[in-house]
Amino acid sequence: MTILLIENHEDTVTYLKRFLEQLGYEVVVAADMMSAAKAVNAHRFDVILSDIRLPDGDGLTLMERIRGKTEAYAIAMSGLESDADIVRSHSVGYQDHLIKPFTPDKLREVLKKAELVGTRGARRNLHSRSGTSDII
Amino acid sequence: MSISSESNAICRGLDEFCLPAVLMHIGRDRLLTWNRNFLEAVGCAEEELQALAASELVFFGATSPEEIAESEESPSPIHLDSCTIRSVATGNMLPGRSFRREDGYVFVMLDPVGIESGSIAEAKLAGQQLERDRMKEALHRTVAQQLVALQFAVEVLKIGLEGGRAPTTAEVDRLAGLLNEMVDSIRALTQETKI
Numbered sequence: 001m002t003i004l005l006i007e008n009h010e011d012t013v014t015y016l017k018r019f020l021e022q023l024g025y026e027v028v029v030a031a032d033m034m035s036a037a038k039a040v041n042a043h044r045f046d047v048i049l050s051d052i053r054l055p056d057g058d059g060l061t062l063m064e065r066i067r068g069k070t071e072a073y074a075i076a077m078s079g080l081e082s083d084a085d086i087v088r089s090h091s092v093g094y095q096d097h098l099i100k101p102f103t104p105d106k107l108r109e110v111l112k113k114a115e116l117v118g119t120r121g122a123r124r125n126l127h128s129r130s131g132t133s134d135i136i
Numbered sequence: 137m138s139i140s141s142e143s144n145a146i147c148r149g150l151d152e153f154c155l156p157a158v159l160m161h162i163g164r165d166r167l168l169t170w171n172r173n174f175l176e177a178v179g180c181a182e183e184e185l186q187a188l189a190a191s192e193l194v195f196f197g198a199t200s201p202e203e204i205a206e207s208e209e210s211p212s213p214i215h216l217d218s219c220t221i222r223s224v225a226t227g228n229m230l231p232g233r234s235f236r237r238e239d240g241y242v243f244v245m246l247d248p249v250g251i252e253s254g255s256i257a258e259a260k261l262a263g264q265q266l267e268r269d270r271m272k273e274a275l276h277r278t279v280a281q282q283l284v285a286l287q288f289a290v291e292v293l294k295i296g297l298e299g300g301r302a303p304t305t306a307e308v309d310r311l312a313g314l315l316n317e318m319v320d321s322i323r324a325l326t327q328e329t330k331i
Contacts, residue, residue, distance in 0.1 A: 009281045009284075011281075011282070011285035011289070011314060012281055012284050012285045012288070014285070014289075015285050015288035015289040015291075015292055016284070016285075016288050018288075018292045019291055019292050019295075022292060022295045022296075079272070079273075079275075079276030079277075079280055100276065100280040100281065100283070100284050101280050101283035101284045101287060102284065103287060104287060104288060104291040
């Protein structure tokens, strides 16, 4: 599975990337909104893990722009946001929202969910293509 | 405690009430200490303010006859006056009060900022909210980010160890570095909250 990690805090990028690689993911890093949008246009990602605060904008605007171009399971990462912010992140297309600081176990849990959704999606597509029922 | 450090503490305390405050010396024509609200009210950076002469910014006078009488009758060695402070950013004149000592030290307080009714209770609440927002932002920008990096750095090493790979000295050093940076951030934030 391939993850697009969108984060600009250097140490966080270093260790999150290594952690995800240890879990077996292929990781592409983008430090800002512009390079993230380019990456989405150029590659297919299974998961997008994006910080909400980016140097050239925010992860919400980014998701509004790219949601139509990717089916990746999207996870937002942010600081101490309000409930309204979390609702907004879901409304623009993030399926999950992690509040920093979050633990590796919490990330593992969300990634498992992403894998499950990805598998279901793949099975659904397979069924749709073969003309069978959409119900799993 | 010197007048400067006492005034510094008072200035920072007044931030809680959204009150911009500054201590200056008339003879030296210098601003000596100020609070965050004062910087916001005059719209300039710390360094810019240090370079300015006090007389470029603070203007005394326009005191009502009642206030003059009150000040002269008072046995206190502090002279109360109204004053205006020029906003560096907009050029607008902001109303305030000055408390002048005979040795030339003047404590100036502007009217509360960002408060519509001007009541002290509301000013205090607004000041506390501003401070909470500022701390929240500072915590996220520093400690929360560093904690995420640290947690995942430890996890990476743990997974490595479980796979039979001992961490290198450089990796452990970096871990210690991350911890030190976090301690520094917490210390800086704690320092900021002290009055």
